[in-house]
Amino acid sequence: MSSPFPLPKERLLDAYRKMKTIRDFEERLHVDFARGEIPGFVHLYAGEEAAAVGIMMHLHDRDRIASTHRGHGHCIAKGVDVKAMMAEIYGKATGCCGGKGGSMHIADLSLGMMGANGILGAGAPLACGAALAAQKLGHDGIGITFFGDGAANQGTVLESMNLAAIWNLPAIFVVENNGYAEATSVDYATASDSYVDRAAGFGMPGMTVDGIDFFAVFEAAGEIIKRAREGAGPTLLECKTVRFFGHFEGDAQTYKAPGENEHNREHNDCLKLFRAKVSDAGVISAAEFDAIDDEVGKLIDEAVELAIAAPEPGAAKLTTDVYVN
Template identity: 65%
Template sequence: MTGTLRPTGALDATALLDGYRTMRTIREFEERVHEEFAKGDIPGFVHLYAGEEASATGVCAHLDDRDTIASTHRGHGHCIAKGVDVTEMMAEIYGRRTGACKGKGGSMHIADLSKGMLGANGIVGGGPPLICGTALAAKQQGTRGVGVAFFGDGASNQGTTLEAMNLASVWNLPAIFVAENNGYAEATAATWSVAADNIADRAAGFGMPGVIVDGFDFFAVHEAAGEAVERARDGGGPTLIEVKLTRYYGHFEGDQQTYRGDEVARARAELDCLKTFRSRVTSAGQLTDEQLDSVDREVTELIDRAVATALEAPKPTGDDLETDVYISY
């Protein structure tokens, strides 16, 4: 589901279907996790990405396995967009041995280095320094790979994020910083906690381009990310992209969301990225409703199988405690 989409304006039917499939997979995965968590069978915390699908999909469409991404506590969408196996992800969320991290990490720590997914991260602002390291490695090795850090508006105020952006510019790294501004750092509004109107405005202080895009518009994200990735691969250095969007669920499952009004209902009804994508491609005659409906059915079946497989998988045992702790180089 990654590496197949071309710059906006050159998206053929196959590429468009790939993009839609990725967004639909993220949405169905998150909606199902929301339902399953309510049953009490999923351990730990869960932070859902529903509503933000166009961001991860539009960015990761330009990446392949030589590229790396670092995620956040809200990482399921990034994992899926980067190609992590959905069945292994679901098993990991359920804490099963067949999970992506053998059931030891759970929702906030899914990783797959074979796909360049450095991991979801429970540390706010933990990702940007990591991709400086992988971007430096790509530059030194001449792979033309890039490192992408996804982070939220809360992490935009963390010193780790600001220091990483400065370092990326000083070393002219092939790094891209994607600020997914959903308006809240947990329950704290960005309008109250972030001094600048736009996170992207901070890019000027680090000598890199800053771009603001509509996070409900897959094509806008895809275009901005395509330019940033091409620039990074060609040695042009880092870019800061601010994606403005809305998460459909609370900060975590169980969040009462008393700090929000009717913005989610409006976003679902009027701005939803899947609805706007479908309207645009069908109106233009690029895809049909039948094609998109077929993807919907296939994705639903995939998620059903992933849940069933996870429920049947064994849990880690005491013998697993001391495995995967150290690695010998």
Template identity: 50%
Template sequence: MLTIREFDTRAGERFADGEIPGFVHLYVGEEAVGVGACAALEEDDYITSTHRGHGHCIAKGLDPKLMMSEIYGKRDGYCNGKGGSMHIADVDSEMLGANGIVGAGPPLGTGAALSISQKGEDRIALSFLGDGAVAQGQVHEAVNLASTWDLPVVFLIENNQYGEGTAVSDQHNAKNLSDTAAAYDIPGINVDGMDITAVNEAVTEARKRARNGEGPTLIEAETYRFHGHFEGDQELYRDEEEVEDWRKRDPIDTFSERLIERDELSEEELGEMREDIEMEIEDAIEYAKNADDPTPDEAYEDMFSQRVPDIDLFVEQANARADGGTRGGEF
């Protein structure tokens, strides 16, 4: 949780300074959900993420250096700098991608679970999705199919109370989004997303069900993003008092206080952890800043596993244009 907090806080600062291209959607405040969930998974379990995916990536064990490089648009990034913040993916870590399309994760999660089922593997898939995604048609299709075929997948709704600038109550009549599970005849569980132990326990139980062939579980974790929808959001849809109320329930503060009270962590150890993580993220930023940009040629790489004649022709023509018309013809 500390690494995610530091990573996203610094990414927000660097974005504000104009160093980072595109958009960043920060996970600050929601750390207990990603970490509680991924801590309940085995290493080879799949996850699918959302547009607010940095926290999921770190919780799944991705390298902050390569993540930061991706956000900076550098060649060393997880997607060679072509994806940016909303498209970090690392199939080798069973992280099937952050996703700029709201609600696009669950169909991938259901697909991954179908492959697990077909191959008879001993693992599961977990899809993170937001409260806004619950209103998307493809989410219904994904959950329904997973339920019908008893696939080993967990759907974890991060209800951060707003879909962009629209309050949950203005998007859904269901008081708890987990209540929608009844329509699929699967368990629906509502947990406190600011409490890492509650999220971890709910996902542990859901994973057990999935592995036992009992099908999917829909978990709703009630949480809050301390920053705006995106960096630069004026946040006209909520007042400061509400943000302050949620900040009092900061998942890092409450969990570290609990560990200290129980003598499982000392103030000194917590301080050392914070210092180490600050250095790690500073290193990641420096690494990303100094890494190479991809060349224009590379824009056409990593698109298809086999050569596609039309793409080859397109590249040839584009190169010709770049050369001032000395190579190739018109297109």
């Protein structure tokens, strides 16, 4: 049967596989970090999968993205190797950055993933640089920066929006509004309740979508990305979403209402909503979804096993990948 959705069946399966991979990757890190097996800080993306995948289903390797401290989902959606990511988070030499970047600095420039970033709002000027390069080189690549409702108040983000508008850059500013800037509610910390209004202040269009609805994100992103590729300039996209875990692993989350996480997992889970919508339409069966679940589970298990067994980077690597050595 033909699909009633904007993607054929194989692409729907791919979208679900990517979202499920992000979810299982994050759920496993949650467990392993609590066991003391992972060094450094970890910020999990579970709950926000539809935003990353819905946008990046439209992208090519020449399109550049700049991520955040909560970057695992963006990496997986952009195609970064899951096993190399896991090794990186474990600090191993087989990691995609040689085990020296860790969770907040995963990058793969060959895929257009310019890196996760531990500095709040720091991805916005990087995406503008990528967009300017695409503009000057004359190809249809774009630059996308992801940031949260907290980073939306950073001067770097606002200055980048102004720059992108002045130079008519093929840049997209994605606000992943999960309601909290670390432990501070967006209602308390942000004077305007509309990021679209903020975009209008820089003379650029903006859209707000339900960030837990993959299809809403996919369709809005498609319009915005087409606009950028055709030279019509920058756009802001706000995805209203939720995060299932705290700001970082170990966060007691006392700022959340009792039962909030449980409610979101029951009623605002983008994977559940995707499965239900596509299954009810008769496009993909429960058995086909379950087969992907099994496949992804095995992938994550293998990634962890390989990461644990891999060697740590040697002392000779200490002065490589730095500006001065």
